Amino acid sequence: MSKWRITVPGSTANLGPGFDSIGLGLALYLTLDVSLQDEWEIIHLDSNGPSDFTIDEHLLYKIAKKTAELYQATLPACRVEMASELPLARGLGSSAAVIVAGIELANQVCELQLSTQDKLDLSSAIEGHPDNATASVLGGLTISSMQTEDTTDTLHINGIDAAFVVYIPDVELKTADARSVLPEKLARSYAVTASANANMLAASLMAKDFERAGRYMELDKFHEPYRATLIPNFAAIKKTAKEYGAYGTALSGAGPTMISLVPTEGAEAFAEKMQQAFPKHQVILTKADEHGIRVN
Structure with a gap:
């Protein structure tokens, strides 16, 4: 070739x-x-x-x-x-x-x-x-x-049969900057709870129990509490998405984009309402890719 x-x-x-x-x-x-x-x-x-x-x-x-x-x-x-x-x-x-x-x-x-x-x-x-x-x-x-x-x-x-909506603000956030606000150490009891929440998130996603996965998406203790102030409309997006029916909302990576896990039924209407609520963000409805890298 x-x-x-x-x-x-x-x-x-x-x-x-x-x-x-x-x-x-x-x-x-x-x-x-x-x-x-x-x-x-x-x-x-x-x-x-x-x-x-x-x-x-x-x-x-x-x-x-x-x-x-x-x-x-x-x-x-x-x-x-x-x-x-x-x-x-x-x-x-x-x-x-x-x-x-x-x-x-x-x-x-x-x-x-x-x-x-x-x-x-x-x-x-x-x-x-x-x-x-x-x-x-x-x-x-x-x-x-x-x-x-x-x-x-x-x-x-594979087979993550749910919809995802991302909210992209018109600002950049370098991963290095987002990591700089994280603490060097966590108390043992705090870390145990944080780890348990991560385990439950993984298990819920594997079981495709998206309602439960959405709950644990919003229970992070490792990074979101420290990065929230760097993210435009962090609390408002989470609150509004929940009111409109999202299973859960979290930072996408280090941010500043946020992402909601939502039911496939009604996902387009959900995205349209979120775009109206946050006109300064680019709101995109997407889904899980099923193929990974492809060459042709």
Whole structure:
């Protein structure tokens, strides 16, 4: 092959208390059209990418080059057209999607024959935590633990038959900034409750008991209490979404985007009412991606 289309789902992470462990692939996509040519060229087809960059600085190129070198291969020059439904620094896994795409680009053009586990391990190691990365590789719900810096163990569940509504404000929040407000230590009793809530969230999602999952989405103790002041309309969105019938609402990753788990029946009307209530946010109705990364 000399041309490839690589499609990577965006993702939401944590879903409340599943901090740095739970991820969900969303039907919002990063798409790359890749072809070989004499010199590198990366073209962004929308505003969801850097506007001013050199090839050497571009995350996609850096990850593809790093992956090729890791497997003792030489990365050929490519023309890449990138289209993204994932706004930057909003908590929808935009950087993880580019990392996964860069690994797949190198895998295809260098014929590396990477396994799914290779992709999970490498993307999680580069990202530093497995939630968004594993969800972009696999789609669906992922519950993961990094066993070492280089190995990730992931439980993957598809068939998450619920709707999700995201609320994207017109502000960025870098993950590093969102992490800077988190405490270094938690009291034992506090941590036990926080861990129990995360366990119940994971179990409820696996059982597809979405009403219960929604309750635990709103019982995080690891990060949301500390990040809430950084998020536009945090309390108002949670309160209004609950009044309109959401199972639960939480930060998407580190924020500033928030996400509601809602029943599929009536989801369009719910999204329309939330858009009217919060006109300064971009409100998008979506669902779980069922495929993960695809190449054709």
